[in-house]
Amino acid sequence: VLVIVPPITAFVAAGFEHSIANLYFLSYGLALKEWAQPEFWISIGQDATAYAALTLSGAVHNVVVATAGNLVGGSLMVGAVYWFVYLRRPG
Numbered sequence: 892v893l894v895i896v897p898p899i900t901a902f903v904a905a906g907f908e909h910s911i912a913n914l915y916f917l918s919y920g921l922a923l924k925e926w927a928q929p930e931f932w933i934s935i936g937q938d939a940t941a942y943a944a945l946t947l948s949g950a951v952h953n954v955v956v957a958t959a960g961n962l963v964g965g966s967l968m969v970g971a972v973y974w975f976v977y978l979r980r981p982g
Contacts (some may be wrong), residue, residue: 913957925939
């Protein structure tokens with residue numbers, strides 16, 4: 892478990908996007924924007940209009956782009972690791 896923490900921390904700190912994380916955070920943000928009680932907005936010192944740029948179409952676009960990037964990046968990284976481990980010539 893401790894071995895996986897540094898790469899995940901570096902991934903998040905670098906600001907990269909991950910489709911599964913975006914599915915959670917964007918849907919949670921959209922739900923808060925639409926259905927949060929007034930007490931919530933008072934407690935954070937904002938109102939829903941501050942998040943006008945957070946839209947369903949924008950969230951869908953973000954998830955599609957992040958998923959495509961994850962597929963390409965993951966394919967290249969996994970392919971590179973397999974090439975390095977199995978296909979390079981010994982010696």
